[in-house]
Amino acid sequence: AQSVSQHNHHVILSEAASLELGCNYSYGGTVNLFWYVQYPGQHLQLLLKYFSGDPLVKGIKGFEAEFIKSKFSFNLRKPSVQWSDTAEYFCAVRNQAGTALIFGKGTTLSVSS
């Protein structure tokens, strides 16, 4: 079965530090990849998505992610985090049938001011 692994369970950073959250997926064919963010007490919101083309994807709020097919990875990055980036981040891949999203277990990011 397809799966998504997020290596970091909880990341703690100071404001202005750089961020990289790891995401690996198991399926080797054509993939659609997503990063969602969940702010405390809220629902999931899309940060960015990759379907095809340029493997470096830019999303909202200064986030970007790089699709590296050879490594089955789709890591999320931000050069300088803010306190308001404190949230839980989920990586997801569309399943092979194209019918649903499979999520990783999430990474909690805590940013101190």
Added chain:
Amino acid sequence: DAGITQSPRHKVTETGTPVTLRCHQTENHRYMYWYRQDPGHGLRLIHYSYGVKDTDKGEVSDGYSVSRSKTEDFLLTLESATSSQTSVYFCAIRGQGINTEAFFGQGTRLTVV
């Protein structure tokens, strides 16, 4: 925000009672999903629908049933609630087409006592 309404937003119920959660959309999207979110597990797919009266199971479907009699409504039923079904339940919708993302509702916090 996408037009998704979940009801109720909070519910406390007793073990063994039936519970129905409702997801209503105003986007006329083809796909609708029910996920549960639990600490350490991320989001796990319960059931999804790809059209009126067309549904399929996700990875954690045991103890749950769904129905979709209209495009806009997707119901999740716990036939006999158990404490292990205490969770936050999210509905999501997605349009037809491979290059589409899912939009999430605000969630329903269900506590089974």
